[in-house]
Amino acid sequence: MSLRELAAAGGVRVGAAVSETVFDTGDETYCSLLAGEFNSLTAERAMKWMWIHPEPDRWEWAANDGLVQFAESHGMQVRGHTVVWPHWGTPPYITDCDDAAALRRHLVEHLEVLFAHWGGSVARVDVVNEPLHWLEGRLADSVWRSLMGDDYMAEVLTLAHDVDPTIELWINETHNDIVPDKHELFTKMVADLVERGLPLHGIGVQGHQLYPDFSPAPPTPERFHQVVNTYADMGLEVAVTEMDVLAHPTDSDRLDVQARIYGELVDAALSVEACREITFWGVSDAHSWVDEHFGPDRAPLLFDREGQPKPAYHAVAAAFASRARRTPTG
Template sequence: MDTTHIASLRSLAKKRDVLIGAAANWRALRTDYAYREVLAQEFDLLTTENELKFGPLSPRPNAYDFGPAEELVDFAQANDMKIRGHTLLWHKMNPDWLTENNFTRHQALELLHKHIFTVMAYFRGEVYAWDVVNEPIHDNGGLRDSFWLHTIGPDYIEYAFRWANQADPNARLFINDYGTEDLGTKSDSLYNLVKDLLRRGTPINGVGLQMHLSIADSQDFVKPPTVQDLEENLRRFADLGLEIHITEMDVQIQNLSGSMEEQLERQARVYEDVLTVALRNPQLKAFVLWGFTDRYSWIPKATGRPDAPLPFDEYYQPKPAYEALYRALQAA
């Protein structure tokens, strides 16, 4: 495969007024020179992978450790990259001191307010966009059970966005979820939720579609949407006046039949189709991968099976998926 290019992904994306990014692994950034080099060369948007989630950030009451997140922000600023803060609220990775206590609704609202203002004030003016609420929709279309829903109620989402806007009025505020790129029950629920928030005057700027996809020979994974369904889904969110970010894309190939070459070509077509369709929508402002090299992908650990879901292999060599993204940006 010819890996010689006259441009990087970030330079091509800039010409199309779109940010292209990757979630960054703090430990890899500290210890792996090649990781730092490729990340800075190819991307102009950095998403914090775990460093701004509530649990890692505040393992003890009234104490925050901003060190790892600050290193990511410093790296991004040194390399002319914008930051996506991920995430203020999620049903997972919360500290034990939060979830194992029986807080009242009033106390939970106070904790929510304090958390949002503490984190956003620390990085005020430095974080371009925040995933304010992450994965609030259950696969069945209802609101996902979480500490915040259980203790506060459905209006925790509106409180979070209003307080986030007060904490940093210049930050772009997003709701983010998986399995919502296709047309169906879950994406309908996200659409209706956002539409209702806007009707209430809630300060929400955009929707993040994660795009954790799989082309495995199994029904247990999220399949890529059809081109038509993806286009229609993006259009309806854009018609609400929302910005659109693809926020966490990777494409699993485990359990896929065929040679490795065939698997990687099928994977590449998914990447190319998604980016090509997304670029047709003028409200697409960012396209972000969940990592960029197979070396540090979360998927093998989460599934217990080897995989190669990202555009660079474990030795930082571009794969067909990289070439596909490059072509899509060139053709846009």
């Protein structure tokens, strides 16, 4: 069975991040794997503010529409990514804004046009992405925080919900599974939003495992389960939204180690009933953001450069099969 079939049997989504540039290469193997193995799609960059709305009066819809059309043609759901991102992906007319009222107008206009264009074709959106510092337990500095205050996420959620109350609004964060003080602060922030009744549907735990190039070692399965369950206990849906695991070239058994990490962490997440999605940040090693940042020999995904399944694929498939066996539909 494909990952897509196993996920459907367990009542969950299995997704992949997709760069619109890959479609331009005509890589038929990539497109076949995407359609055959996944039932959810995330735009790697096509829906980020910088690419889709680079100037106040200019929208670039082609890449967005191509991904949505592909998803609709192959029975896939679409995860929108992302609206507010303090770190990156935001055009200068936003980052250079020095007036709070003007920033709010830009945000509302962006949400109105974006959500109207989607017209229900995008089921959920990471409306705020990475509000905290990458590896520290503190808020990231940004124009949103400086002009709208530390509580800007509450306002973003409210404004987005007012524009379209039918779309699921998510907050997506990275490395809160491996940086304890970051997890502690993020948990307090999310709990506060929930207690105040803000329109928050779910939390994305990204799941990038970039050890040893950038981040601490991967969490234990018990720790990963605990982190995912933290937000489930608040009544929220949870997803692992951007998973990849580096297979470091210095490890002689790197693909087996990678498979163990993938299998243990995916199984730990899916053992939480409220975890309804696992999305990998790419389809195959032939096209990955990791190459540019850490080198071309980290092999971070489930399929190799030729599109063949790696040991990690089989470990992940086993985890999805376990979820399916635990569900009534499975």
